[in-house]
Amino acid sequence: MHCTAKKTTQLIIEGGNDYILTVKDNQPRLLAQLETLAKQTQPEDRFVDVEKKRGRITCRIVNVFTDLSGIDKDWVGQQKFDLCRAHRHPAGKTLSANQLLY
Numbered sequence: 001m002h003c004t005a006k007k008t009t010q011l012i013i014e015g016g017n018d019y020i021l022t023v024k025d026n027q028p029r030l031l032a033q034l035e036t037l038a039k040q041t042q043p044e045d046r047f048v049d050v051e052k053k054r055g056r057i058t059c060r061i062v063n064v065f066t067d068l069s070g071i072d073k074d075w076v077g078q079q080k081f082d083l084c085r086a087h088r089h090p091a092g093k094t095l096s097a098n099q100l101l102y
Contacts, residue, residue, distance in 0.1 A: 060086045064080055
């Protein structure tokens with residue numbers, strides 16, 4: 001039996017629409033597949049935003065992956081996935097490139 005999210009995405013696609021799905025610990029198999037894919041492939045695109053506000057520096061990094069060859073085929077309509085990370089640091093602290101580009 002398909003999980004509720006898979007059924008819902010199927011109905012969305014059949015209706016001619018697109019969808020965005022947040023993957024968390026409640027989808028452990030899909031989450032593991034996406035994490036493995038992110039480690040093994042290079043992102044197609046990348047967005048980095050650094051913001052200094054309220055006494056801290058926030059760095060947001062979004063990597064876009066379009067090679068979904070390791071994803072379960074039951075996830076209908078998957079075309080890409082975005083891996084989003086945010087790092088917050090006190091504003092006076094010096095950050096290394098590794099800390100920013102995590």
